[in-house]
Amino acid sequence: MTPDAASTATHEAALAALRELVGRDDAVFHDGQFEAIGALVSGRRRALVVQRTGWGKSAVYFVATLLLRQQGAGPTVLVSPLLALMRDQINAAERAGVRAVAINSTNAHEWTDVLAQLDRDEVDVLLVSPERLNNPAFREQQLPALVRRIGMLVVDEAHCISDWGHDFRPDYRRLRDLIAQMPAQVPVLATTATANSRVVADVEEQLGIGPTGGGEVLTIRGPLARASLRLGVLRLPDAASRLAWLLSHLDDLPGSGIIYTLTVAAAVDTARLLRERGHEVRAYTGQTDSDERAESEGMLKRNEVKALVATSALGMGFDKPDLGFVLHLGAPSSPVAYYQQVGRAGRASDSADVLLLPGVEDRDIWHYFATASMPDQERAERVIAALGDAPVSTPALEAMVDIRRTPLELLLKVLDVDGAVRRVQGGWVSTGQSWVYDRERYERIAGERLAEQRSMIEYEQTDGCRMEFLQRSLDDETAVPCGRCDNCAGAWFPTEIGTTATAAASESLDRVGVVIEPRRMWPTGADRLGVPAKGRIAAGDQAGEGRALARLTDLGWGGTLRTLFAAGVPDAPISSELLGACVRVLAGWGWSERPVAVVAMPSRSHPLLVDSLARGIAEIGKLPYIGALTLVDGGPTGQPGGNSAFRLAGLWDRFSAEGIEIPAGPVLLVDDQVDSRWTLTVAARALRQAGATSVLPFALALRG
Structure with missing residues (x-):
């Protein structure tokens, strides 16, 4: 078969799979989708796809998986950061006939069955969390066999790999080691909607590592403008007035949506106030029970609630194509993080409303979260000194080093990724490798976080196009005025606040x-x-x-x-x-x-x-x-x-x-x-x- 004929055959097979996936006989590829699929399936290349939310990144890896499996390749391993994302992706896979299963912290009772299915080659896509990659049993017993059989590796929300990504996570840094193990013939795909040029370069470098260098990385970047979104910023003097505005106008917002807050307490308190005033809403935070989270996601998708009042726990990967609005009570700490969250809205509709109500307390909250994930040198050295060859459990280590459980667990992840400690059956051990506190790196990251915060303030205060501002924050060279936001077309949102709402908000606060x-x-x-x-x-x-x-x-x-x-x-x-x-x-x-x-x-x-x-x-x-x-x-x-x-x-x-x-x-x-x-x-x-x-x-x- 000639190269042109092979490409045509691949395109026909891919198009048929796409139409099965979306359930439409007239579906066609978006710009760049087949280019990515062809690179993975025919070229067995490493690719980075940076495209706006709703473009169809999941279609790329599901279609590529089907074609690779038809060629006899092993299962795709999809590293996915959030349980909500896993649930949505498994449902999407089923529509295309892709047999997808997950291994995560909530389905331990299913792991034996999942591993048996893998042994029988009955799994097309295995979804795993980045944390699972460092589970000793999974890392030592299942992962080596998977690497030998893997047909494709997919890293979703790949900006998390990068120190410079808005949602950097220590567990994601382990993926560099996994990527490095991939044989040259195994395609690797990384996808994200929120990566500026610095993050793109960082991820490209990591995709290119491997026993043979990994080969040149194909990067496909598309325009990030979201034509369906109508952006706006409403500055109000205090929390009471923000809540009063919400009480006055929540029912005016189109369809159902998400109300983001910066803290768990704010999400719970806001949801309680709205429910007390007759609004169908639910709180959704990192402290919400996993079954309740799944139930709430389903209720929002079925429009059984007006909104979920959520922290960033409801973020990457949540898929409701007709989400009518996203409203923020308090601003995220960077325009890139803000773009990622508002990208949940208007994915398959002509219009969706996005409104930011910043708070005077935002900067204090940003400062707390910006510094909470940074390792402290003295604490790190204390942990390393306390560990030896015999495994020490986290509770026992906690009592040895005077560090609370949550920050200790985060610090152990960082030290594990740095190679200083290792998680084994029974706890943690020292690797014996020398470890040097990378002060310059952490100071650079801290400086970048401060720059992002200043940029978020600029977004709030700009008199230019807001969508163009967000695009430029992501180094999108196609950025032009949107013609829809409050600065382009005038304020589209009401500003008056009802007297009754003001009294209710003040009473609640x-x-x-x-x-x-x-x-x-x-x-x-x-x-x-x-x-x-x-x-x-x-x-x-x-x-x-x-x-x-x-x-x-x-x-x-x-x-x-x-x-x-x-x-x-x-x-x-x-x-x-x-x-x-x-x-x-x-x-x-x-x-x-x-x-x-x-x-x-x-x-x-x-x-x-x-x-x-x-x-x-x-x-x-x-x-x-x-x-x-x-x-x-x-x-x-x-x-x-x-x-x-x-x-x-x-x-x-x-x-x-x-x-x-x-x-x-x-x-x-x-x-x-x-x-x-x-x-x-x-x-x-x-x-x-x-x-x-x-x-x-x-x-x-x-x-x-």
């Missing part, structure tokens, strides 16, 4: 009271640090359920508290406004037995604040103020926010109730902030042992 759950178990490993505490906390030593005025991340009182506890703000007595809010919390507590006295924590950072709060509560509640606990030997050692065992060791026996006359009955224990809850736990134990029948903790702020 003024809501007070968050439960402080008491600790019931001493932390693992505390006994190794000289603390005579292990297992369950004795009932007679426990604190009762407590209350805080609000979380620091809350939309309402959280803003006031963030200002109060900001660095550099001097200590001062509590304001009448805050004291009044605290009294409202106490009035609505609903305790089984009213406290008989008030005692204060001995605060080194806010002594005036805590003392005035405790005395104020006592005076208003007509309760005796019996004083503050005493600091022993200088008080707590160590820093707040550490690992539980170390935190407890620094607090143990550091508070004394000596000299305080404790009456019979519950005691209200007052503090400024609650973080790990170990301070309150140890203080409550001291009060219980001094005669208090129960201890009810109360604080202004609950962190996290």
Whole structure:
């Protein structure tokens, strides 16, 4: 067969598969789709496809898979970052007759069946998460056999590979090692909708590695303009006015959509307010149960809810072609991340509305998330020094290095990718390889993050075309004014806010009271640090359920508290406004037995604040103020926010109730902030042992 004839035959077979995939006999390829398919199937090349959301990147790898399988190739391994993406891709594959299965954290009960199907060659596409690549059993038992049989490797959302991508993830960096193992004849495809030139160059370099160099990478970039999107920015003075606008105009937005927030607390609080005012919405966050997430996704796709109020947990890969709107309460930290999220809307419709309502608190939230993923040199060296040849579990390591579980897990991923540690059956070991903190690299990344944040502010403030701005942020040379956004065509959204909505939003934000759950178990490993505490906390030593005025991340009182506890703000007595809010919390507590006295924590950072709060509560509640606990030997050692065992060791026996006359009955224990809850736990134990029948903790702020 001549090359032209072979290309024609491949095109005919590919077109037939495409039409089966989309369910339309008149379907044709978009510009670049067949070019990518031909490079993978006929040329067995490595390719990077950078195309806007909705262009049809999944069609490329599903059609290529079908053709490669017809030629006798093994299964495609598709690395996919989110469970929502996996569910959508499996459903899409079934329409084209592609047999797709997944291995992820939610379907462990199916893994045996999936592996048996792979052994029988009954799988066309295996979807795996990047985290799965470092599971010891998968990496050592299944992955080598897969690499030998693999027909094609696909890396979806490939910007995650790059340090410079807006959603860089440590687990994705392991893909460089997997790509390097691919034989030259195995095609490799990377896809993304959000990559600027710097990210493209980085991903191209990584695609080109391999035993024979991998060959030249074919990059197919298309225009990123989304003609269906009508962009706008509405700047309002505060959270109350943003929520009031949403209450006033949610029903005016077309169809169903997504309301993005920057924090879990904001998503939950906003969804609650909207439901209370009669709107069909659901919250969707990283803390939402996986089954509930799947249910919520289905409800949105079937238009059974007006919106999902979501964090970035609902992002890459969520597929609802007719999504009518995307609205942001607070801005993402970069135009590229914003483009990725708004790209969920208008994929298969002529029009969709996209509106950003930025908040004054956005920059503080950006700063937190920008620094949270950066490894700290001292902590990293501490972890490496604690590991040897014998596996150490994460909980055991946590008790050895004084780093909380979540940041420890992230740090271990980074060190694993860097080759300093390795996850094995039973835990973590040191590889013995030298490790040097790459300060220059992390400073470059931090600088890039700051530049992205400045660019997001520019997007909010620009008087030019907003779609053109987003395209230029992605180095799209085809960028021209869209003619549809608020700057091109005038504000398309209403700006008035109803009086009733304003009152409802203000009432919601003024809501007070968050439960402080008491600790019931001493932390693992505390006994190794000289603390005579292990297992369950004795009932007679426990604190009762407590209350805080609000979380620091809350939309309402959280803003006031963030200002109060900001660095550099001097200590001062509590304001009448805050004291009044605290009294409202106490009035609505609903305790089984009213406290008989008030005692204060001995605060080194806010002594005036805590003392005035405790005395104020006592005076208003007509309760005796019996004083503050005493600091022993200088008080707590160590820093707040550490690992539980170390935190407890620094607090143990550091508070004394000596000299305080404790009456019979519950005691209200007052503090400024609650973080790990170990301070309150140890203080409550001291009060219980001094005669208090129960201890009810109360604080202004609950962190996290």
